Each structure stands twice: as C-alpha cells, then as structure tokens.
Amino acid sequence: MAKMPRNLPNYVTWCRILMIPLIIGVFYVPDTWLNPENKNFAATGIFIVAAITDWLDGYLARILDQMSAFGAFLDPVADKLMVAGALVVLLHLDRVEPLVALIIIGREIAISALREWMAQMGQAKSVAVAFIGKLKTVGQMIAIPLLLFHDDLMGLFNCQWLGTILINVAAVLTVISMLYYLRKAGITVEGPV
Numbered sequence: 001m002a003k004m005p006r007n008l009p010n011y012v013t014w015c016r017i018l019m020i021p022l023i024i025g026v027f028y029v030p031d032t033w034l035n036p037e038n039k040n041f042a043a044t045g046i047f048i049v050a051a052i053t054d055w056l057d058g059y060l061a062r063i064l065d066q067m068s069a070f071g072a073f074l075d076p077v078a079d080k081l082m083v084a085g086a087l088v089v090l091l092h093l094d095r096v097e098p099l100v101a102l103i104i105i106g107r108e109i110a111i112s113a114l115r116e117w118m119a120q121m122g123q124a125k126s127v128a129v130a131f132i133g134k135l136k137t138v139g140q141m142i143a144i145p146l147l148l149f150h151d152d153l154m155g156l157f158n159c160q161w162l163g164t165i166l167i168n169v170a171a172v173l174t175v176i177s178m179l180y181y182l183r184k185a186g187i188t189v190e191g192p193v
Contacts, residue, residue: 009061010071012053016078019050020085023148027089037151043089044149050082051141079137080108086144095147095160100171104140107174111181118185130184132177139170 026034026043034042057075061067084105090096146163153159 007066007068008064009057009066010068010074012057012060013071013074013078016050016053016057017081019046020082022046023050024085024089027093040148040150044145047082047086047145047148054079076112080112083140083144084108086148090144090147095150096164096167100167103171104174107178111178114181114185130177130180132173132180136170136173136177139166139173143167143170
C-alpha cells in the first residue's frame with residue numbers, strides 16, 4: 001500500500017482542501033457575529049488565500065525537489081473541490097446561474113474521468129493540461145472571488161457584474177476545453193444525423 005509523502009507541498013495542498021468548508025461556513029455564521037458584507041469579505045479572502053496555495057504547493061514541490069505522484073493527484077483534486085464548493089455557495093446565494101455552475105462542475109467531473117481512463121490506457125499525456133484549460137482556470141479564479149465579494153470595489157466597479165461576465169466567459173471556455181480534450185483523446189462529438 002502506497003503511503004502519502006509527508007512533505008511541505010502536500011501539507012499546503014491539504015490546507016487548501018481544509019479552507020473549502022471555511023469558504024462555505026462563513027455564510028452560515030449568524031449575522032449578529034458577522035454581517036453580510038463581512039461574510040462576503042471573509043469568504044473572498046479565504047478563497048484568494050486558497051488560490052495562492054494552488055500556486056505555492058507546485059512552486060515548493062519544484063524548488064524543494066519534493067514532487068510526487070500523490071501530490072500530482074491531490075493538487076487538481078483540491079482545485080476542483082475548491083471551485084465546486086465555491087460555485088455551490090454562489091448558486092445558493094443566487095450569484096451564479098445554475099446552468100453555468102452545472103457546465104463548470106460537470107466538465108470537471110467529465111475531464112477527471114477522461115484523464116483517469118486515458119491513464120489506464122497508458123495515454124495520459126494525450127489529455128495533459130492545455131493552454132485553453134489554463135485560460136479557463138484563470139477566468140474562474142478571477143470570477144469566483146468577485147462573485148463572493150459581491151459589492152462595489154472601492155467605488156470603481158461592481159464585482160457582481162464583472163464576476164458574472166467572467167464566469168460566463170469561463171463557462172464558454174469550459175465547453176471549448178472539454179471538446180478539445182475529448183478530441184485529443186480520440187473521442188468525437190457529433191450532432192444529430
């Protein structure tokens with residue numbers, strides 16, 4: 001039985017996973033403890049810290065030469081859990097459309113399954129992360145904190161408006177990237193005959 005490597009990058013990834021319930025839980029704190037505006041601020045801050053750990057764990061793994069198969073598995077799982085958890089909260093708060101949340105979460109599940117299947121066939125590299133997938137991730141990671149914050153930012157712009165535009169763009173990129181990965185795996189998607 002394989003053991004989880006105990007190293008700093010993996011602990012940072014586990015911290016990201018542990019932050020997910022905090023992002024969600026902040027909105028269940030009584031208003032007498034934390035008013036709605038502060039809940040938005042706290043959830044946004046936690047999400048941003050979690051997103052930074054996504055970069056940090058990979059950076060630490062490289063500079064400390066502590067890359068591992070377990071870390072390579074856990075990192076994308078943590079990312080997908082973080083995005084899905086935030087989207088469920090945003091859906092509950094009526095800050096994101098159900099179809100957008102379904103597209104993004106559904107794609108993450110489908111592509112994870114595709115990667116697992118291709119790995120079992122010895123063709124994992126054929127569905128390696130592509131630029132379109134990275135672009136989609138950047139869009140999500142900017143849109144989600146804006147939607148969590150929800151208010152105007154220093155009177156400059158409305159975060160809900162900008163976040164909605166960005167999450168919709170991310171949803172479109174999500175579909176494009178899913179079709180790209182399916183094609184790379186040799187799976188064609190045809191319309192009705």
